[in-house]
Amino acid sequence: xxxxxxxxxxxxxxxxxxxxxxxxxxxxxxxxxxxxxxxxxxxxxxxxxxxxxxxxxxxxxxxxxxxxxxxxxxxxxxxxxxxxxxxxxxxxxxxxxxxxxxxxxxxxxxxxxxxxxxx
Numbered sequence: 735x736x737x738x739x740x741x742x743x744x745x746x747x748x749x750x751x752x753x754x755x756x757x758x759x760x761x762x763x764x765x766x767x768x769x770x771x772x773x774x775x776x777x778x779x780x781x782x783x784x785x786x787x788x789x790x791x792x793x794x795x796x797x798x799x800x801x802x803x804x805x806x807x808x809x810x811x812x813x814x815x816x817x818x819x820x821x822x823x824x825x826x827x828x829x830x831x832x833x834x835x836x837x838x839x840x841x842x843x844x845x846x847x848x849x850x851x852x853x
Contacts, residue, residue: 745835752827
């Protein structure tokens with residue numbers, strides 16, 4: 735990790751990056767074609783390499799949503815709907831750092847509480 739940067743800051747930065755970079759490609763396409771799902775999937779699976787990336791992201795999103803729900807409940811992370819919906823609307827590039835941020839907030843609070851309890 736970058737020197738001096740806390741995990742929470744790192745995850746927040748990548749939440750922003752995870753929205754901006756994918757949407758920098760998707761929004762112009764959306765403005766040009768509208769919500770044309772047929773065209774969207776034809777272009778997504780137009781060749782083997784784009785299909786490889788499309789399938790990889792779909793599988794990753796499914797696994798991530800399961801991980802968010804199971805790990806989030808196990809650790810009592812709040813607001814699990816945010817990274818889940820973020821994954822569905824934006825993608826793994828947003829949902830994963832968003833979940834890691836929420837998880838880190840919870841872990842930092844637990845660490846802070848246990849430190850205060852020992853004093």
